[in-house]
Amino acid sequence: MAYTLFLRDNPDTPSCYDWLLADVTGDVHAHGEAAERSEVEERVAELDVSKVQIAGIIPAFEVTHCTARIPGRQKRVIHQALPFAVEEQIAQDIDSVHLALGSQSHSEWQVAAIDQPTLEAYLERLKAWEYPVSALYADAMLLPLDKHQWTILVETQQALIHSRDGAWYAVPVEALSVFVDSLVHSLGSETPPEIQILATTRAQEEHRMALAALDQNPDALVHVEELTESPLALMARGALAEGAGVINLCQGRFAPADTRQHPLRRWRPVAMVAAIGIVLQLGFMLAEGYYYQNQAQRFDQQAMAIYEDLFPNDTQTHPGNLERVLTGKLRAAEEGGTAGKFLALLRYTGHQYQQLANSDSLHFDAIQFSAQRGQLRLELRGESFSQLDSMRTGLSNAGLSAQIGSVVNNDDGTRARLTITQGG
Numbered sequence: 001m002a003y004t005l006f007l008r009d010n011p012d013t014p015s016c017y018d019w020l021l022a023d024v025t026g027d028v029h030a031h032g033e034a035a036e037r038s039e040v041e042e043r044v045a046e047l048d049v050s051k052v053q054i055a056g057i058i059p060a061f062e063v064t065h066c067t068a069r070i071p072g073r074q075k076r077v078i079h080q081a082l083p084f085a086v087e088e089q090i091a092q093d094i095d096s097v098h099l100a101l102g103s104q105s106h107s108e109w110q111v112a113a114i115d116q117p118t119l120e121a122y123l124e125r126l127k128a129w130e131y132p133v134s135a136l137y138a139d140a141m142l143l144p145l146d147k148h149q150w151t152i153l154v155e156t157q158q159a160l161i162h163s164r165d166g167a168w169y170a171v172p173v174e175a176l177s178v179f180v181d182s183l184v185h186s187l188g189s190e191t192p193p194e195i196q197i198l199a200t201t202r203a204q205e206e207h208r209m210a211l212a213a214l215d216q217n218p219d220a221l222v223h224v225e226e227l228t229e230s231p232l233a234l235m236a237r238g239a240l241a242e243g244a245g246v247i248n249l250c251q252g253r254f255a256p257a258d259t260r261q262h263p264l265r266r267w268r269p270v271a272m273v274a275a276i277g278i279v280l281q282l283g284f285m286l287a288e289g290y291y292y293q294n295q296a297q298r299f300d301q302q303a304m305a306i307y308e309d310l311f312p313n314d315t316q317t318h319p320g321n322l323e324r325v326l327t328g329k330l331r332a333a334e335e336g337g338t339a340g341k342f343l344a345l346l347r348y349t350g351h352q353y354q355q356l357a358n359s360d361s362l363h364f365d366a367i368q369f370s371a372q373r374g375q376l377r378l379e380l381r382g383e384s385f386s387q388l389d390s391m392r393t394g395l396s397n398a399g400l401s402a403q404i405g406s407v408v409n410n411d412d413g414t415r416a417r418l419t420i421t422q423g424g
Contacts, residue, residue: 053134060140091394102247140168142238149193166245182384
């Protein structure tokens with residue numbers, strides 16, 4: 001029988017692991033908390049089990065949830081188009097991001113995105129164990145949903161949220177009430193959604209006021225319950241059930257060696273489809289290439305129109321060297337002292353603004369820059385707190401220090417102050 005060893009860094013002792021050994025039916029054979037690697041391997045060896053594989057569980061803030069609307073059913077074509085479909089949802093260079101494909105729902109694919117060096121670091125730690133690594137998950141995506149719209153786990157200072165549409169989030173507990181209000185408002189349902197909040201015994205004591213405020217939410221049916229099992233047992237159950245939003249990050253070149261497709265298998269569909277299938281595939285690829293070529297030309301024209309409006313006397317720049325020319329101008333401006341610092345912060349902010357799914361609904365009421373502190377302060381109005389927090393997260397991932405304060409929720413959306421400085 002095959003067994004899965006679930007491993008998760010202990011929240012209080014990062015050098016130790018919470019662990020759980022389960023078989024394919026979900027029966028738990030052993031478990032423990034805050035144990036060192038040698039202790040876990042010794043305990044598993046005592047059980048004398050075979051075919052043990054590791055499933056690592058990492059923090060949800062390391063993994064971004066995306067959706068991709070891609071036509072067609074062939075996985076090869078889908079994987080080719082995937083970076084273009086989610087590029088605007090990622091706050092960094094898409095070439096440095098690993099994309100894992102999940103399930104398809106309502107014509108959309110669920111996608112998990114993670115920084116490649118970060119993924120490699122996690123896998124390198126797990127590969128030091130004597131068992132092969134078969135899976136890697138984000139902790140929030142493993143929370144079982146049952147009949148609820150959202151399941152929320154309050155364990156430490158961070159709250160993990162899993163949504164029925166497959167999305168997952170990790171937010172500070174002190175901001176959880178505001179975030180839940182934003183989720184309920186964005187759902188736009190006349191029927192109050194059901195929210196399940198699971199809290200450990202320690203979390204119930206530490207966050208009594210925050211949980212009580214959630215329980216009194218008039219726009220949702222909130223069920224606050226004490227978690228009667230360990231958080232890892234809850235997540236392992238969700239992983240074995242493979243519900244909505246559960247995506248194994250070990251795909252592509254990070255897939256386990258024994259699950260990768262043998263090279264000879266690629267010829268089986270060719271023999272079955274024959275000549276007509278090849279013609280149809282070529283037609284689809286030509287149409288796809290023509291579409292992306294037209295898109296690229298349209299973007300080139302728009303970019304040149306903006307550049308010519310800003311620099312009307314420059315006759316040497318064309319679409320082929322536009323990026324290099326702009327990079328040089330920005331670098332020269334950034335080396336120009338105080339104005340350069342302001343321009344650099346404003347450039348990063350503008351880039352993150354463009355990455356938002358519906359940036360037209362986000363408004364800037366005021367922009368202030370302190371040369372003495374090197375600080376850019378923005379007064380923002382948006383649809384929800386999650387929209388503002390997405391912009392803050394993108395700036396943080398870009399290496400800036402971004403903080404949200406003075407959050408005010410109104411009937412027409414959320415107002416907040418976003419403070420940005422250079423450095424961690």
